[in-house]
Structures are given as structure tokens and as C-alpha cells.
Amino acid sequence: MNRKGYFLVYDMIFAIVILAVVVMFSVFIYGQMGGVESNTKINTPGDVLEILDSRSNYDTSPLENLAYKIDENEDKTHHVSEINKTIHSYTHNFIFSYEYRNMTHIILNETDNEYKNTYTSKKIIGEYTFQLTIFD
Structure with missing residues (x-):
């Protein structure tokens, strides 16, 4: 001034x-x-399994659809693909499997050998126990 x-x-x-x-x-x-x-972002397997269980596709979740297809011994490629896309949106290093009558069946195995931590969660749908293991 x-x-x-x-x-x-x-x-x-x-x-x-x-x-x-x-x-x-x-x-x-x-x-x-x-x-x-x-x-x-969501990176705990429990959160991803909850999202898979809550995402509705014609009144049922992808996990319920997959359990039904396994029960009926029908082609489950579409449901596995949908689950794979959902899991891939949160992580790229994981194993998705289910347990039925004390036997574990691996559905998706997307792992590499370089990881430090392992996180696992389970979600029970009917007689099936779905398990997601994330490698970090």
C-alpha cells in the first residue's frame, strides 16, 4: 500500500x-x-466371501449357485467364472476351494511362489464349506 x-x-x-x-x-x-x-480395498478373505455370498443373481448368491451345481453334478463353469472375476477384483494371488465330506476340492488356484502372509476364511453354504486363501 x-x-x-x-x-x-x-x-x-x-x-x-x-x-x-x-x-x-x-x-x-x-x-x-x-x-x-x-x-x-477389501483384502481379507472373509470380506470377499461375504461379498460372494451377498451378491445376488436371480435370488441366490454365486456360492449358493455353485453349491447347487456341485450337488446336481452339473456344469459349473459359468459360476466358477463369475466367482473368479469377483475374487480377481480384490486380489490376484489366491486359492478358492470347498470341503465336502472331509475332502477338499480346489476350484481355483491362482498363486505364485512369492508371498509373505497367508489369510484364510471359510463360509458354510449347506453341506459345503467354501474356503478362500489369500496370499499377500
Whole structure:
């Protein structure tokens, strides 16, 4: 400002620079926080099995459909493909199997040899115990 208190052009430029720095700093900080939140995803096998059990396809879940197809000894390729797509949307390193009469049958085996942690959950549908193991 000059002696009379008038707002001068260089004062306006200085204010714009300060405002731009504050806005850029805020966007940077918000972007860092948003990146952490956006990268969080469901990666526990129990959550994925719950999603598979709750996703409805003509009044039944994919796990119920698969159990029915196994019971009837029918082609289950479509249901396995649907389950595979769902699991792949959350993880790419897993084993999906079911247990029936104390025998384990592996349906999908998508593993590699490089993992540190293993997480397993089971979901019981009728006489079948579906198990999802995620390798991290």
C-alpha cells in the first residue's frame, strides 16, 4: 500500500502468489490423504466371501449357485467364472476351494511362489464349506 492506504498492483500480485501457494499446498496435502484412502480395498478373505455370498443373481448368491451345481453334478463353469472375476477384483494371488465330506476340492488356484502372509476364511453354504486363501 502506498502512504494514502491505496491497494497497489504489486500488493495484488503478492496476495495472488500467497493464495496460489496456499491452494497448491492444500491440494498436495489433500492428494496425499486421498491416495491413502483410495488405495484401501477389501483384502481379507472373509470380506470377499461375504461379498460372494451377498451378491445376488436371480435370488441366490454365486456360492449358493455353485453349491447347487456341485450337488446336481452339473456344469459349473459359468459360476466358477463369475466367482473368479469377483475374487480377481480384490486380489490376484489366491486359492478358492470347498470341503465336502472331509475332502477338499480346489476350484481355483491362482498363486505364485512369492508371498509373505497367508489369510484364510471359510463360509458354510449347506453341506459345503467354501474356503478362500489369500496370499499377500
